[in-house]
Amino acid sequence: xxxxxxxxxxxxxxxxxxxxxxxxxxxxxxxxxxxxxxxxxxxxxxxxxxxxxxxxxxxxxxxxxxxxxxxxxxxxxxxxxxxxxxxxxxxxxxxxxxxxxxxxxxxxxxxxxxxxxxxxxxxxxxxxxxxxxxxxxxxxxxxxxxxxxxxxxxxxxxxxxxxxxxxxxxxxxxxxxxxxxxxxxxxxxxxxxxxxxxxxxxxxxxxxxxxxxxxxxxxxxxxxxxxxx
Amino acid sequence: xxxxxxxxxxxxxxxxxxxxxxxxxxxxxxxxxxxxxxxxxxxxxxxxxxxxxxxxxxxxxxxxxxxxxxxxxxxxxxxxxxxxxxxxxxxxxxxxxxxxxxxxxxxxxxxxxxxxxxxxxxxxxxxxxxxxxxxxxxxxxxxxxxxxxxxxxxxxxxxxxxxxxxxxxxxxxxxxxxxxxxxxxxxxxxxxxxxxxxxxxxxxxxxxxxxxxxxxxxxxxxxxxxxxx
DNA sequence: GCAAAAGTGTTGTGTATACACCCATGT
DNA sequence: ACATGGGTGTATACACAACACTTTTGC
Numbered sequence: 001x002x003x004x005x006x007x008x009x010x011x012x013x014x015x016x017x018x019x020x021x022x023x024x025x026x027x028x029x030x031x032x033x034x035x036x037x038x039x040x041x042x043x044x045x046x047x048x049x050x051x052x053x054x055x056x057x058x059x060x061x062x063x064x065x066x067x068x069x070x071x072x073x074x075x076x077x078x079x080x081x082x083x084x085x086x087x088x089x090x091x092x093x094x095x096x097x098x099x100x101x102x103x104x105x106x107x108x109x110x111x112x113x114x115x116x117x118x119x120x121x122x123x124x125x126x127x128x129x130x131x132x133x134x135x136x137x138x139x140x141x142x143x144x145x146x147x148x149x150x151x152x153x154x155x156x157x158x159x160x161x162x163x164x165x166x167x168x169x170x171x172x173x174x175x176x177x178x179x180x181x182x183x184x185x186x187x188x189x190x191x192x193x194x195x196x197x198x199x200x201x202x203x204x205x206x207x208x209x210x211x212x213x214x215x216x217x218x219x220x221x222x223x224x225x226x227x228x229x
Numbered sequence: 230x231x232x233x234x235x236x237x238x239x240x241x242x243x244x245x246x247x248x249x250x251x252x253x254x255x256x257x258x259x260x261x262x263x264x265x266x267x268x269x270x271x272x273x274x275x276x277x278x279x280x281x282x283x284x285x286x287x288x289x290x291x292x293x294x295x296x297x298x299x300x301x302x303x304x305x306x307x308x309x310x311x312x313x314x315x316x317x318x319x320x321x322x323x324x325x326x327x328x329x330x331x332x333x334x335x336x337x338x339x340x341x342x343x344x345x346x347x348x349x350x351x352x353x354x355x356x357x358x359x360x361x362x363x364x365x366x367x368x369x370x371x372x373x374x375x376x377x378x379x380x381x382x383x384x385x386x387x388x389x390x391x392x393x394x395x396x397x398x399x400x401x402x403x404x405x406x407x408x409x410x411x412x413x414x415x416x417x418x419x420x421x422x423x424x425x426x427x428x429x430x431x432x433x434x435x436x437x438x439x440x441x442x443x444x445x446x447x448x449x450x451x452x453x454x455x456x457x458x
Numbered sequence: 459g460c461a462a463a464a465g466t467g468t469t470g471t472g473t474a475t476a477c478a479c480c481c482a483t484g485t
Numbered sequence: 486a487c488a489t490g491g492g493t494g495t496a497t498a499c500a501c502a503a504c505a506c507t508t509t510t511g512c
Contacts, residue, residue, distance in 0.1 A: 007277040009238035012321060048236045051319045055310040079308045079323050081284040090280045092241060094308050094321070148377075163491075181475065183492075198482095204490040205482035228474095392464080410502065412465075427510095433463040434509035 010081075010090040014058045015046030015131070016074065017095065017138040018067075020102035021155035023164070025120045026171050027102070028135060030127075031066060032115040037087045038128030042119070044135070046093065047112075059096050067116055068108030072098045073154070078137050085130045093129075097138045099154045146172050150191055150227045153212040159195055161207040162186060169229060177229070189227060191217045239310075239319040243287045244275030244360070245303065246324065246367040247296075249331035250384035252393070254349045255400050256331070257364060259356075260295060261344040266316045267357030271348070273364070275322065288325050296345055297337030301327045302383070307366050314359045322358075326367045328383045375401050379420055379456045382441040388424055390436040391415060398458060406458070418456060420446045 018029035030042040047062040049055070056074060064070045074096040081092045102118060109116045119125060121139060124132075145151055152168050153160075166182045186192060193213040198206035247258035259271040276291040278284065285303060293299045303325040310321045331347060338345045348354060350368060353361075374380055381397050382389075395411045415421060422442040427435035 007240045008280045009240050010278065010280060011236045011238050012241070049239065049310075051237045051239060052312055054312060055308070055321075076307060078305060079284070081278075081323070083281055083283060092284075092321075092323075094310070161491085178475075178477090179491085180477085180493080185474085200483085202490085203484055204488080205484095205492080207491055390464090407502070407504090408464085409466080409504085414501090429510085431463085432511055433461080434465080434511090436464055 008090075010092050012049040012092045012094060013046045014049055014055060014062055015044045015093050015095045015134060016059055016063055017044055017077065017097040017135060018063075018069070018072075019097065019099045019121075019138070019142065019155070020118055021099070021152075021168055021171065022102050022118075023167070024171075025122070027118040027120050028124075028138075029067065029107075030117060030119050030125070031110075031113040032117070033128060034112055034114050040114070041128040042125045042131075043128040044095075044131050045116075049094070055094055056096075066110040066112060068110075069100070069105055072100060074098045077134075077141060080130055080134065082130060093134070095134055095138070097141065099142075099152060101155050101157065103157075143173060147229055148227060149221075150186075150189070150217065159197070159209040159211055161199060161209060162192075163207060165210075173229070182229075185229070189220075191220065191227075237319075239321050241278040241321045241323060242275045243278055243284060243291055244273045244322050244324045244363060245288055245292055246273055246306065246326040246364060247292075247298070247301075248326065248328045248350075248367070248371065248384070249347055250328070250381075250397055250400065251331050251347075252396070253400075254351070256347040256349050257353075257367075258296065258336075259346060259348050259354070260342040261346070262357060263341055263343050269343070270357040271354045271360075272357045273324075273360050274345075278323070284323055285325075295339040295341060297339075298329070298334055301329060303327045306363075306370060309359055309363065311359060322363070324363055324367070326370065328371075328381060330384050330386065332386075372402060376458055377456060378450075379415075379418070379446065388426070388438040388440055390428060390438060391421075392436060394439075402458070411458075414458070418449075420449065420456075 020027045020029060029045065031045050032042055033039050045063060045066045047066065049058045053061065055076070059074050060070060060072070063072065075098065077095040077097045079092060079094045083090060085091065085093070107116050121135070124135065127135070146169065152172065155168055156164055162183055165186065166177055166179065170177055191213050192210040195209045195211055197209045199209055200206045249256045249258060258274065260274050261271055262268050274292060274295045276295065278287045282290065284305070288303050289299060289301070292301065304327065306324040306326045308321060308323045312319055314320065314322070336345050350364070353364065356364070375398065381401065384397055385393055391412050394415065395406055395408065399406055420442050421439040424438045424440055426438045428438055429435045
């Protein structure tokens with residue numbers, strides 16, 4: 001590969017905001033840095049881009065190495081590039097984000113970090129670099145997206161109840177929704193597939209279990225469908 | 230500035246999609262390249278990022294140098310990073326986009342280009358690099374944005390008629406809208422400031438002239454206002 | 459007066475909201 | 486049987502789409 005060294009060359013990191021939802025609150029996955037700069041502080045998982053990999057391949061490699069997570073569906077968020085955002089020199093950060101269910105994954109602390117942990121978005125620790133801006137941007141994007149697209153199924157079990165879905169939406173959007181209207185709207189949208197099963201063993205009436213009907217959802221999106229909560 | 234040379238270093242370009250509207254069709258500003266690679270082909274205006282400037286400063290500098298345009302309000306679009314997207318080596322492209330009124334600006338062909346010209350988005354020439362993807366992404370973003378935010382005033386004269394605004398929307402979205410419903414919706418939104426003047430000299434009834442009420446618009450956006458066409 | 463586009467109003471239809479009621483389950 | 490949350494129905498208000506008529510301007 002040619003070096004193009006006639007032109008200025010910054011370094012580039014890929015940083016990933018991983019949202020998780022445990023049934024109660026929205027959290028993000030953070031790493032405690034072992035090395036300078038910002039040793040001992042928390043940051044979003046990230047690493048340097050190699051020259052022979054795509055941005056997405058890089059994100060996947062970095063997440064596997066540093067958190068043990070792999071094969072996630074990542075969406076590009078924003079590219080941060082303030083000249084002073086990294087004390088080591090000029091480093092751009094191309095950021096990605098995704099949503100996962102923390103109970104479905106196993107975390108591994110890579111050797112570059114002291115610790116990997118979930119933090120509720122309402123109680124974030126002090127963050128290194130400009131990762132406070134990164135997280136703020138990611139939360140705004142997630143909120144904007146959830147109001148017009150039924151994202152968030154990744155955060156629930158494959159089979160879930162309508163109440164669980166409503167809790168998730170209320171949590172992301174930080175609002176209260178009418179239980180009955182939510183029920184009507186979400187079933188009318190046609191993207192929930194009834195399983196015919198119920199969740200037994202709870203204290204109250206057993207709620208019906210649904211699955212996300214991705215085929216039907218993709219078909220609706222193609223035809224210009226817009227979900228509105 | 231430290232070099233960080235222990236880490237792989239790609240080059241980074243800033244590329245800008247400039248949309249223009251001449252009252253009839255939506256166009257984009259393209260440069261005819263003088264040098265390899267892709268000499269003689271058309272590309273979106275762009276250039277290499279310097280290490281001491283922000284991404285936005287870089288975009289501004291590049292546009293001034295190559296097109297004569299300056300002080301535009303640019304919005305970040307996407308970062309393209311396929312390893313093979315530039316034959317010279319690994320080059321990331323951080324892209325921006327904006328909307329301007331072609332009649333309000335004067336173009337200068339920088340010495341790096343043979344020519345600078347507007348092309349209707351429906352009749353694009355062969356494009357260098359992956360700029361076909363760049364333009365497609367930009368058009369999608371513009372269409373998505375215009376349906377929930379009243380963008381596009383930058384493309385009109387400071388004073389404009391409701392019909393002119395409707396033509397613009399129909400052009401961007403590629404649909405036909407009911408004249409009377411559009412009139413009601415846009416005036417009810419409160420973001421048009423009546424000037425009390427009319428545009429005389431046309432063949433038919435003189436239409437009222439309006440201005441964009443940016444203060445009121447910003448206030449509405451803050452309070453969670455959503456425009457829907 | 460005529461043509462052409464601008465401005466205004468009405469009405470029906472569907473969708474969102476704010477409600478109240480019954481049902482099923484575990485204790 | 487009772488408490489608790491799950492499922493369903495309905496009346497109202499509101500927004501939107503479809504449509505017809507009047508007004509103003511230049512010729």
